[in-house]
Amino acid sequence: xxxxxxxxxxxxxxxxxxxxxxxxxxxxxxxxxxxxxxxxxxxxxxxxxxxxxxxxxxxxxxxxxxxxxxxxxxxxxxxxxxxxxxxxxxxxxxxxxxxxxxxxxxxxxxxxxxxxxxxxxxxxxxxxxxxxxxxxxxxxxxxxxxxxxxxxxxxxxxxxxxxxxxxxxxxxxxxxxxxxxxxxxxxxxxxxxxxxxxxxx
Amino acid sequence: xxxxxxxxxxxxxxxxxxxxxxxxxxxxxxxxxxxxxxxxxxxxxxxxxxxxxxxxxxxxxxxxxxxxxxxxxxxxxxxxxxxxxxxxxxxxxxxxxxxxxxxxxxxxxxxxxxxxxxxxxxxxxxxxxxxxxxxxxxxxxxxxxxxxxxxxxxxxxxxxxxxxxxxxxxxxxxxxxxxxxxxxxxxxxxxxxxxxxxxxx
DNA sequence: CTCGATCCATGACTTTTGTCATGGCGGAGT
DNA sequence: ACTCCGCCATGACAAAAGTCATGGATCGAG
Numbered sequence: 001x002x003x004x005x006x007x008x009x010x011x012x013x014x015x016x017x018x019x020x021x022x023x024x025x026x027x028x029x030x031x032x033x034x035x036x037x038x039x040x041x042x043x044x045x046x047x048x049x050x051x052x053x054x055x056x057x058x059x060x061x062x063x064x065x066x067x068x069x070x071x072x073x074x075x076x077x078x079x080x081x082x083x084x085x086x087x088x089x090x091x092x093x094x095x096x097x098x099x100x101x102x103x104x105x106x107x108x109x110x111x112x113x114x115x116x117x118x119x120x121x122x123x124x125x126x127x128x129x130x131x132x133x134x135x136x137x138x139x140x141x142x143x144x145x146x147x148x149x150x151x152x153x154x155x156x157x158x159x160x161x162x163x164x165x166x167x168x169x170x171x172x173x174x175x176x177x178x179x180x181x182x183x184x185x186x187x188x189x190x191x192x193x194x195x196x197x198x199x200x201x
Numbered sequence: 202x203x204x205x206x207x208x209x210x211x212x213x214x215x216x217x218x219x220x221x222x223x224x225x226x227x228x229x230x231x232x233x234x235x236x237x238x239x240x241x242x243x244x245x246x247x248x249x250x251x252x253x254x255x256x257x258x259x260x261x262x263x264x265x266x267x268x269x270x271x272x273x274x275x276x277x278x279x280x281x282x283x284x285x286x287x288x289x290x291x292x293x294x295x296x297x298x299x300x301x302x303x304x305x306x307x308x309x310x311x312x313x314x315x316x317x318x319x320x321x322x323x324x325x326x327x328x329x330x331x332x333x334x335x336x337x338x339x340x341x342x343x344x345x346x347x348x349x350x351x352x353x354x355x356x357x358x359x360x361x362x363x364x365x366x367x368x369x370x371x372x373x374x375x376x377x378x379x380x381x382x383x384x385x386x387x388x389x390x391x392x393x394x395x396x397x398x399x400x401x402x
Numbered sequence: 403c404t405c406g407a408t409c410c411a412t413g414a415c416t417t418t419t420g421t422c423a424t425g426g427c428g429g430a431g432t
Numbered sequence: 433a434c435t436c437c438g439c440c441a442t443g444a445c446a447a448a449a450g451t452c453a454t455g456g457a458t459c460g461a462g
Contacts, residue, residue, distance in 0.1 A: 010284065015309030016217035083211065108216030142409060156391050158449070171411050177450050188449080189390040190357050343439060359419070372441050378420050389419080
């Protein structure tokens, strides 16, 4: 019997997947939660064999949860289940040593099989996603550039950014300019969009 | 027996919901598709009693599908099932005479009940969402302002916008400025974000 | 150690964005 | 018919955003 923990913020999908997996004779859904904090909590208590993690969560993101689980409950195999095939996500996930990476575009029938294979020790990655990750270059941003770009999602004027980051306005502009150049974007908004789209933030 | 058509682009959720509803003794899932075009096609062929529509679809959006269904198959009750509680969506949905509006945050158990009530002729609206829609003011944008803002999501420079819309650059700036003022945004990106967030595009 | 490469940081300069005052047009109300 | 008001449109002006050349700090490779 494989004990599974489901972590997914959309209640509807969480319930539906939970019901679906419960129908499998060799799988037992021992928990289903909607936040990263609850996930870590539940994992510690229930010690599942496999955790299905969504990336978009209200508090932490799923990858952080995966990283935390890797140390706190190494016996638990982690499968990321997410909407978007962002190459950056896949890289980070591989670094966190996850067992599998499945898109929500996949048919539901596949899910049980993925759980079994993950439990058996296999590494499962959606083929199309793996390809696009190879095709995409690596994240070209330096750490500081990433910081600034990330901050730019919230603070919309350069003055605010400069204050928040303790930098001169010129420096902030320079970072953003450099980022835009690297990403082939023509303004800040475009740069944020493409970086987000590739999962580089 | 209630014949249901499911329209949802994420295969995983579509399959799961389909399986879940099929378990209900009085509900029969006669079709499950992932695009707006397929939805209209399937509806015409299968003549379902109730259609569950996601709003975010790859081709048309769910609300357009709802509007089309209202004329092409008036016997079919439409229930919108979506991720985001955008007040603008709810208004448009009500205008299209949909039978219900449910969030994906809702527990799965509710879904079957909503299908039954919709089929029985009830109007079902998520309470929290209805409240927030009342609290939010109406869409303050003029048609032209909406046009320009919508175009601004794609074309990132004013020059491009002006060319695409056959307007002078000054005019385009003026519209955007007016929109920003109305939405309390401090730049174009912020304006687009809040308008999208309220479902006004 | 020294050289080169890379990242971090800055201010001066250019281009683009956002604001403002203004005017034409068409419909609702008196 | 006239006036008022909101929408559409424009160009001149002010305020941001984006570019460029430059310099110091750090870290490996020779």
